[in-house]
Amino acid sequence: MPRTPPAPRIPATKYPVERFTLGNGLRVVLAPDRSAPVIGVAVVYDVGIRSEPEGRTGFAHLFEHLMFQGSQNLEKLAHFRYVQGSGGTFNGSTHLDYTDYFETMPANALERALFLEADRMRGPRLTEENLRNQVDVVKEEIRVNVLNRPYGGFPWLKLPPVMFDTFANAHDGYGSFVDLESATVAEAAEFFRDYYAAGNAVLAVAGDLDVNTATALVERHFATVPKRSAPVRPGFAEPPMQAERRAAYTDRLAPLPAVAAAWRVPDPIEDFAAYLPHVVLAEVLTDGDASRLVQRLVLRDRTVTSIGGYLGFMGEPFAVRDPTALVLQANLPPGGDVDKVLRTIDEEAERIATDGLTPGELARTQARMATHTLRDTDAVLGRALHLAVIEQQRGDASLVNDLPRLLGEVTEAEVVAAAGMLRPGRRAAVEVIAGGAR
């Protein structure tokens, strides 16, 4: 056995973080970093899949598409052309608890990016023609990502309805074609009015900027966005499950079985200290060939061919609110036994809960997590998005600099206690039956 080196010191970033709020309620985060002549601009609205009205599954995502279809000032297609014609890239994405819009640009396009985001914050150009076109585009997106491929939507669309009972938490966030097709322009206008107020958004800019100049530009373009009342975010809490839940479905394209299992975890925001050990536990279980479940299930028992673990159904431990879960997902070999895999996971969780961790196991996991966390912030866009979401959900973007250290301070006793929560009675699991097996 080679030498066991001492645990490395967990390093940190020291991005300066400037925060202020405009008169219309828009919260702003600026994080200067002159190491490359580029900027990342992110606007995050505090509305996501969980806020969709019943009968309108997929609406938050459809609406995200409509935010790219022009505004009072700009024709359809103009947004894309301005961003890319300035040397930048753009996108948006819809999550359970938020929707983001973003650009990465050469630093000389900062003001243009701010203009474009402020412009659509005043209101998208909602037309019947654009709505119908984007319903078609979204249906093709769902076909590519869910319907025309094996394991589509597994497990992020398949597990929540097993674990949760309320529409908000359980429904399909991509949406049914029936719901998408019946969406109206009037509903889009209402959705904008209800959720897209400046006071319901955070703007973050990271990268090659001067704070004074950027502050003046932000004020120039966003201060005149009219103030509207921001909605009060409802709680989506659900009581804990009373017993194990299991479901199974046949995927006509999948050649091999798969399974995903989830356990509720403490509130990521209100009970952050109790939540963090679960984030570490997911990595102890599944990060790389030295992790518990890869060792046991993949390399020793060979009962799964791959296994992964993460927090939140979209794998974003620090961009999700309560209720959420620790999720494990595994692919099985031909004829694989899902019950056996679940039993082995129970056994391994129990083993950690009873015997604790091995020497060095926690420190090496935390070192690797530090690398992952730091690496995600190297790109200005990843940094801007991270800052914006953390500011929105946790009220202080500067937490970004502390995350590697906080993850490094999680103790063995805390991880062991978290492992003790992965009991079968608290588990929701969904099995993919291989309908495409030959």
Place this chain on the structure above:
Amino acid sequence: MSTAAEVFTGMPELGPNRKLALPKVVERTLPNGLTGIAIRRSAVPLVELRLRVPLGTTRRSEPFVARTTLLSQTLFSGTSKMSTMDIAAELQAVGGALNAGTDPDRLLISGNALGSGLDRILEILAEVLTDAAYPTTEVDTERDRLVDRIQIAQTQPAHLARVALLRRVYGTHPYAVQTPTPRQVRAVTPRSLRTLHAERLHPTGATLVIVGDVAPARALDAAEAALSGWNGGGKQAQLPATPPLRPGPLTLVDRPDAIQSSLRIALPAVERTHPDHAALQLANLVFGGYFSSRWVENIREDKGYTYGPHSYVEHSIAGSTLVATAEVATEVTAPALLETIYELGRMATRPPQEAELEQARQYALGTLQLGMATQSGLAGLASTYAGFGLRLDYLADHAVRLAAVTRDDIAEVAARYLAPAGSVTVVLGDAARVEPSLAALMPVERSVLPVDES
């Protein structure tokens, strides 16, 4: 189409364009023949590693593809001193990980770690390169896992469409087959992996790129110290040049009950050092290479046929190809192909608008800067270019060439490379439903993929 830029006057001007700033690159040929390239980027306290080892072959060989693919999955499965677990745990202890992947040009080992872990990750890399054991049990496990992954890939339309396109474009060239079948993988033995490793994984012709929060000279010293024992003779193989495209009937591959068709179109292209390259890059952008292109604006934003159509130039050592890809609803397969042919034909017969060229040029220049703004981006660029005998300073010259491209240049290269008459088209979809209407556009030939049962 008129752009809003012509009617709306309130758009803030761009600040002055900054000259492309290239990072300082330090290069050293190590005594064993390995080329070391180091770049400092200190924004986060990490290091990125890319080791690229040439892996070309002189002729098409499926068993070779099976061996190289399985080798990349078992390279870290143990040495005479360390187990899989030891290797993974020791890497993790310095915040690190290493992975390997192959394509017909090279083996690429990628990794990263905390900056303080550079020496250790290099030591482990060296140990694996000089002493990988390919233990029977571990190879058995990884072989089964690889077979399962290939079976899953064989149900994914994007994968199947690529397999069909490669076969059609490359024929008997080594690039024609890039994924082995399960049966070919099952035939690979630990001994054959050890032989392949001994023959092909040596430092001559290989490039190690280190980017991160470390002084370049120190990074290269560490590489030299760790990797000096990596040596050995072995072979190099020269890839044959890729064959010219052979336009002809559309190749239709049946995927019964598919609810979308996968449309793939290959067109000729040139290598990065060719005089036409900059103009072709911009012509491709105007056609379908980014969101604000004619093709995307037509078949997505106007017609709603598809979600993510995209075209790109794929550069490989032996030749370059332009590929256009779209997943379209089954019922609009032929209309989508018709619009595609129309947009290619329009490119090939009429020069673009000045505004279209400028927009594409700004995008190409801007994304050069974005690509170099992270440790992993820099490492990937430096490694890829090194594989083609280029260095990052190539980008400065390329930026100058992009700046000089005219509408006439675009028209000329588009006529040469984007003409639909020179294209090869492959469609994967529900043949019974799409064949009649496709056949109205061009001759269609059915083809079957070699998918072996387990």
